[in-house]
Amino acid sequence: MGPNEDYDSDERLPNLFTEKHLDYLNEKLAKLSPKKILEWAIVSLPGLYQTTAFGLTGLIILDIISKISYEYAEENEATPQHLVPLIFVDTLYHFDETLDLANRAASRYNAPLHIYKPVNCETTQDFEQIYGKNLWETDDSSYDYLVKVEPSRRAYKELGVSAIITGRRRSQKGERENIKILEMETGTGLLKLNPLALWDFPRVKAYIRANEVPYNPLLDKGYRSVGDWHSTKPINNDTTSERDGRWQGQNKTECGLHKDYFKMRAAFVAAQKRKVTVISSNTP
């Protein structure tokens, strides 16, 4: 049985592009500015959303889309309307600064913001009542699935998402070193657009300054990449790689959002089965 069959049929999307089409498009897209890439995506990709944790890259994309939206409104003598809605997965373990930034940025750019949380949980307490404390230490793969992967897939399904914009860049290294501007997820057909894939950190910083884009105040306190508070540390060293402050001391560089969905889901299901087996074998 192939991975496709493991995916609910109503969650599967038709493949819009073949590998050859993707290669052709990527060759073209690599020659365009992020603004041109986004303009192309807005008119060409149905069901387009921006997924963001309000990192610097995502904020630049938000700023550019806002500019495109204003230009479009002006050309059409219409009321400006932000053209790409946002999806933010609230893991319930974000820093207060990140949650505050999410609301500030969405309201400054007048962008529709869809917030998704772990299923049946409003607060950290709700989550810990069901899954216990420090799940990221006892079973980090199930933690990633529950706080990031499942909520984002629920968002895609409920909102009718068929293409997402992400803030990943090659210069963030690790598994991102070879990402393409346009990718198609195997099995689900979900399109992932990485419009700033080719930008380096100095270029990102320069854009943020020049355009007065709001950003996470933690970045002025030595943090370079901000995720959940329990797995994010400041690095205070300009020469260190951008994402070194994430999951320090662990053999891990991604939260699961950009990993193989089927593997993540299969690992989660297997972990649940193991727990049930342990509980039932301990039952007298």
Ligand SMILES: Nc1ncnc2c1ncn2[C@@H]1O[C@H](COP(=O)(O)OS(=O)(=O)O)[C@@H](OP(=O)(O)O)[C@H]1O
């Ligand atoms: N919580 C949440 N909600 C929605 N989207 C998210 C989330 N976390 C990561 N992302 C998407 O992944 C991009 C890279 O994020 P990170 O570098 O922080 O890495 S990681 O995904 O957390 O491993 C990130 O880029 P930015 O938009 O720059 O934040 C998003 O496109």
